[in-house]
Amino acid sequence: MTHDLSEGPAGQAGPSRQPVGRDGLAAYIRDVPDYPQPGVLFKDITPLLADAAAFAATVDALAELAGDVDAVVGIEARGFMLAAPVAFRAGAGFVPVRKAGKLPAPTLSAAYALEYGEAVLELREGTLAPGARVLVVDDVLATGGTLAATVGLLERSGAQVVGIAVLLEIAALGGRQALPGRSISALLQA
Numbered sequence: 001m002t003h004d005l006s007e008g009p010a011g012q013a014g015p016s017r018q019p020v021g022r023d024g025l026a027a028y029i030r031d032v033p034d035y036p037q038p039g040v041l042f043k044d045i046t047p048l049l050a051d052a053a054a055f056a057a058t059v060d061a062l063a064e065l066a067g068d069v070d071a072v073v074g075i076e077a078r079g080f081m082l083a084a085p086v087a088f089r090a091g092a093g094f095v096p097v098r099k100a101g102k103l104p105a106p107t108l109s110a111a112y113a114l115e116y117g118e119a120v121l122e123l124r125e126g127t128l129a130p131g132a133r134v135l136v137v138d139d140v141l142a143t144g145g146t147l148a149a150t151v152g153l154l155e156r157s158g159a160q161v162v163g164i165a166v167l168l169e170i171a172a173l174g175g176r177q178a179l180p181g182r183s184i185s186a187l188l189q190a
């Protein structure tokens, strides 16, 4: 079922709404031109998170992709908002990949570039057992820099990345090319 716009604006927290189907999720993502810098069309997922039905439909759809993984890995910060409930729904553990300086040592680190900047991600060593099967969940796949760095950290730690699942893929930015051979599922394409 899709969101009935006669109920009011999509993506506002408030009284419960009709269930939202996967096809209806795009209505809950807001385009913000020139944010956080000129030339970037920012895909704002906060309306989707604020709407109970759209949030539930997103978590359910991503959890269906998890299969029998040991853990769902989320990337700070927006990735956490989806990956933690997906892990819970899938009956798997949750493992955070964090921006630099937020996890106690020992950590593995990877520097990377994303659509609008550069950063460093870290994974706590020993969080995942050798050979652990993991699904990586994030909100947006843009250039793929963030997910490629995350996959690299996980493999350095000895985990097996069995899949990547995102809410939204911005296909024009070519993120799949940064992740050759990976199983990537996107609920929505921009």
Ligand SMILES: O=P(O)(O)OC[C@H]1O[C@H](OP(=O)(O)OP(=O)(O)O)[C@H](O)[C@@H]1O
Binding pocket: 075, 076, 077, 078, 079, 113, 114, 115, 116, 119, 138, 139, 140, 141, 142, 143, 144, 145, 146, 147, 175
């Ligand atoms: O495919 P890429 O070009 O690498 O971009 C995708 C990443 O960009 C955003 O994270 P951001 O670093 O902006 O952090 P946030 O989640 O803390 O907002 C988003 O949540 C993805 O992780």
Ligand SMILES: Nc1ncnc2[nH]cnc12
Binding pocket: 040, 041, 042, 043, 044, 114, 115, 116, 140, 142, 143, 170
């Ligand atoms: N255009 C975009 N919108 C939202 N998140 C992003 N992360 C990288 N590029 C993005």
